[in-house]
Amino acid sequence: MIEHAGHLPGFECEALRWRRASYSAWGESVEIALPELEAPQAKDLCETVRGNARARLKRMPTARVVDAIDAAIARLLDREHPLRRKAEHILPIVTGYDRETVRLGLTSYLKTFRRPQLLRFLAEDFANPAVLDSFQPAAKGGFLSAHGPGLLLHVWAGNVPALSLWSLICGLLVKAGSIGKLASAEPLTAGWFASLITEIDPEIGQCLAIVWWKGGDEAGEAPFLQAADTVMAYGNNTTLAALRAKLPITTRFLPHGHKIGFGMIAREALDSRKAPALARLAAHDVARYEQQGCYSPQMLFVERGGRVSPAEFARHLAQELAAIAHRHPRRELSAAESSSVAAWRGAQEMRAMGGAAELLGEPTDPWSVVHVERPEDLSPTGLNRTVKLVAVESLDEVPALVAPYRSFLQTAGIAASPTRLFQLSESLGDIGVTRIAPLGRMTAPEAGWHHDGRFSLLDLVTLTEIEQSAEAASEGFAPYVD
Amino acid sequence: MLTQAGIIEALLAFIALPDATEAEFEAMALKLFAWQFRNNEPYKRFALQRGRTPLTVKRWRDIPAVPITAFKDLTLSCTPPEDATHVFMTSGTTQGVRGHSYHPTLDxxxxxxxxxxxxxxxxxxxxxxxxxxxxxxxxxxxxxxxxxxxxxxxxxxxxxxxxxxxxxxxxxxxxxxxxxxxxxxxxxxxxxxxxxxxxxxxxxxxxxxxxxxxxxxxxxxxxxxxxxxxxxxxxxxxxxxxxxxxxxxxxxxxxxxxxxxxxxxxxxxxxxxxxxxxSGPHWVRSRVVDPLTGIDLPEGRRGVLVHHDLAHFNSVSAILTEDAGEIVPGGFKLFGRVDGEASKGCSVAVAEFLAAARG
Known part of the structure; x- marks a missing residue:
């Protein structure tokens, strides 16, 4: 089976060069053809998308765009729809995540983009979303309108299924002509979504293109990087720095680097009834997407003084991870990934021999929990269901332990009383944490989330304002002036 | 009862042999494991944790291999480290912490x-x-x-x-x-x-x-x-x-x-x-294992190299490296380090974190 990736309005399949890539997991394999554009084709595509967006998308009411997205998402949520069935079949093979993880993950994620949630996205960033359609009165006087970029380039990375939809949909909501560059590790969902949009509202479909080039291939990427007004990019800091260096100074660059998530569990949440349930939620956050998400927890800080001790909580957590492994087997790891896990486990094992740590789980288990009793700075684990539990006297110590890694901070999962939730969030906000989630929801940000603390839509637009005095001055030139 | 002098003498004689059969290598390796188990306290704890002792280990392949990173955290020496005439240290380029190898003699x-x-x-x-x-x-x-x-x-x-x-x-x-x-x-x-x-x-x-x-x-x-x-x-x-x-x-x-x-x-x-x-000399054997389970991989499958070096008598002879390799006829192929795997998604992995910490 060959699946063609991408979405290229105005191009015939035969006119393009396709690069084959094969993926296998769970005893099946799939071949995917990725489009490679020649420089003139890439330039044409940029002009076409920009031109179509200017002529069509930008003249449409936002409501029409919302309708189209909502209809496309409804189809992807429908488990009988052929595309949804294809997604459930192929994404596990391509990303390696087990079927149930993909199915549940897709549903919960796609729900973020139904009409009510899309309206929430708009309301989150714009006091009056109508500024996207026409000039609206501004609070300070005068009038404002908001304009998405003429050409928005998305550079996606990583294997988390459908992650690309977040930025792609944000681009559509601000009526930007959008070109997305697929991640080789998940090169499908963005193209499927674009084809659904095209089926539902062909005029919008023509303002969207999904392409691919080999990461770092200068000839392949240059036409896109030169043409875009705004570039939204995902990846590690090295990749992002290299990309930024290639952009014209006038291009707006919106990077989303890699992050480390962590959890905090207060003593009031640690009684014999609540602790096992919390451990299940924490295990869920660890196992979902195998800690590949920026929001995935790698470390848990657990407060002493509750009825369940950190050591006991570590056991509950281990038990839950073992239980999850039955329902959701871990992805098969590459040699390099196994080595990362082994190196991390090895280092913990050495510390355990000195009595400084306790290692739960055998080398052959698809998960590991390390428990330490001394406060420790935030640090990454071996990923793929490896988690470190750090016992602390008080959760108030945690901000100081994570503060040195500000540029890697994003999500903290907190289980604490309302008063402490706000107190802790206050200190975490100060040091750069941008999202507080409950345990169990760390990998599922809510609609309208300010990704990395930024505005999903507002960062994309420029405002045009008619100053109050300009409006007043124009009165003098009205044909009906007295 | 083995003494250090006895071990050294036996090793020098072993190295002087033109070659060694599997059985000769095994006999020497087991003798050395017993010596290291008795005299190298952290290694003993490691071996016990793995359930491997001189009584239970019958084949050289079952002698527990210490992850190379252990040389940074532990003092792996059969003699008091202050008695070492030479201490070799890793360059510490990857983490800033240097691994130590203690030698009571360089003979x-x-x-x-x-x-x-x-x-x-x-x-x-x-x-x-x-x-x-x-x-x-x-x-x-x-x-x-x-x-x-x-x-x-x-x-x-x-x-x-x-x-x-x-x-x-x-x-x-x-x-x-x-x-x-x-x-x-x-x-x-x-x-x-x-x-x-x-x-x-x-x-x-x-x-x-x-x-x-x-x-x-x-x-x-x-x-x-x-x-x-x-x-x-x-x-x-x-x-x-x-x-x-x-x-x-x-x-x-x-x-x-x-x-x-x-x-x-x-x-x-x-x-x-x-x-x-x-390939190494006849007093060294190399294996390629699955890094997580430590199980030998068949010829031609890529995994992580384990070296068993009898000459490294004062420390630990069996080392789990961080080098990717593949067993082939006549030796092994080396494919460089394996520890730099980045996250497949958008979480920070160890390599990127260390790179940032180094600045």
Whole structure:
């Protein structure tokens, strides 16, 4: 089976060069053809998308765009729809995540983009979303309108299924002509979504293109990087720095680097009834997407003084991870990934021999929990269901332990009383944490989330304002002036 | 009851053998495991944690291999570390923390090095004129490579062999006339050093438009890769570059693979093609395992290398490396380090975190 990736309005399949890539997991394999554009084709595509967006998308009411997205998402949520069935079949093979993880993950994620949630996205960033359609009165006087970029380039990375939809949909909501560059590790969902949009509202479909080039291939990427007004990019800091260096100074660059998530569990949440349930939620956050998400927890800080001790909580957590492994087997790891896990486990094992740590789980288990009793700075684990539990006297110590890694901070999962939730969030906000989630929801940000603390839509637009005095001055030139 | 003197004597005799059968190797390995289990406390704890003791282990393959990172955290020595005459340390390029290898004597280390070096590099030649592209052991007393090259120069180099790296780095002004002289003398010449030391030398020669054609029989030995100390070259770029710059055919360019945490080295038989087969001497056995489970992988499957070096008697003989490898007929293929895997998604993995911490 060959699946063609991408979405290229105005191009015939035969006119393009396709690069084959094969993926296998769970005893099946799939071949995917990725489009490679020649420089003139890439330039044409940029002009076409920009031109179509200017002529069509930008003249449409936002409501029409919302309708189209909502209809496309409804189809992807429908488990009988052929595309949804294809997604459930192929994404596990391509990303390696087990079927149930993909199915549940897709549903919960796609729900973020139904009409009510899309309206929430708009309301989150714009006091009056109508500024996207026409000039609206501004609070300070005068009038404002908001304009998405003429050409928005998305550079996606990583294997988390459908992650690309977040930025792609944000681009559509601000009526930007959008070109997305697929991640080789998940090169499908963005193209499927674009084809659904095209089926539902062909005029919008023509303002969207999904392409691919080999990461770092200068000839392949240059036409896109030169043409875009705004570039939204995902990846590690090295990749992002290299990309930024290639952009014209006038291009707006919106990077989303890699992050480390962590959890905090207060003593009031640690009684014999609540602790096992919390451990299940924490295990869920660890196992979902195998800690590949920026929001995935790698470390848990657990407060002493509750009825369940950190050591006991570590056991509950281990038990839950073992239980999850039955329902959701871990992805098969590459040699390099196994080595990362082994190196991390090895280092913990050495510390355990000195009595400084306790290692739960055998080398052959698809998960590991390390428990330490001394406060420790935030640090990454071996990923793929490896988690470190750090016992602390008080959760108030945690901000100081994570503060040195500000540029890697994003999500903290907190289980604490309302008063402490706000107190802790206050200190975490100060040091750069941008999202507080409950345990169990760390990998599922809510609609309208300010990704990395930024505005999903507002960062994309420029405002045009008619100053109050300009409006007043124009009165003098009205044909009906007295 | 074994004593250290008895172990050393037995090892020197073992190294002196022309070869060793599987059974001979196994017998020596088990004896040494018992010695290390008894005298190396952290290793004993490690072995116990794995449920492996001299009573339960019957095959050398079951002797527990210590992850190489342990040398950073633990003092792995059968004798008190303060009694060591030599302490070799890793360069610490990856994490800033240096792994330590303690040697109460260098007798076995030297015998291992020389016996194997003569066989694999000198190939029957008594001595050769050497140019060393690495600081000597006075400059780097804790570097096993500095000791290795010093020993090579003293025992296998001609009296006019020289070190061309000093306090100010590569001494081109001294080296180039020596190479020119070697070129006209007709006597084979050997250049030995860290892989990354050759890169600026090749760059300088290219800039000056100079090339040497060293006499037939000349040799090059490089080791250790680039480690961020120079540009990274692919094996083909590197060995083509050496052949072009010095006129030494790729087949005479030998790569040594060694590590501070061992007392023996591995060699290939030249780099006419890239990814040549590497092998160690008869007192070393290598395995390729699944890094997580430690289970042996079949020939041709890529995994992580485990080396079992009898000469590393004072510490731990079985080491789980962080090097990717594959068992092939006649030895193994080495594919570089495996620990740099980035996240497949958007979470921070260890490698990126460390890179950021180093700044």
């Amino acid at each position: 076995v280390w030297k015998r291992s090095m020389l016996t194997n070096f003569r066989k694999r590099f000198m190939r029957g030649r008594e001595r050769i004129r050497m140019g060393i592209l690495f600081p000597d052991e006075t400059a780097l007393p804790n570097s096993s490579l500095a000791h290795y090259l010093g020993l090579a120069r003293r025992e296998c180099g001609t009296p006019d062999s020289q070190v061309f790296i000093g306090a100010n780095g590569l001494d081109l002004d001294r080296l180039l006339p020596v190479l020119a002289e070697a070129e006209t003398s007709g006597e084979p010449y050997a250049l030995l050093g860290a892989s990354y030391s050759f890169v600026p030398l090749m760059d300088a020669l290219e800039q000056q438009g100079r090339r040497f054609i060293l006499p037939e029989g000349s040799l090059i030995l490089d080791t250790g890769g680039f480690k961020g100390q120079s540009r990274e070259l692919t094996p083909d770029e590197f060995y083509d570059g050496l052949e072009a710059a010095f006129g030494v055919p790729r087949a005479s360019c030998i790569n040594m693979y060694g590590m501070t945490e061992l007392s023996s080295q591995f060699y290939d038989d030249g780099n006419a093609v890239s990814q040549p087969v590497k």
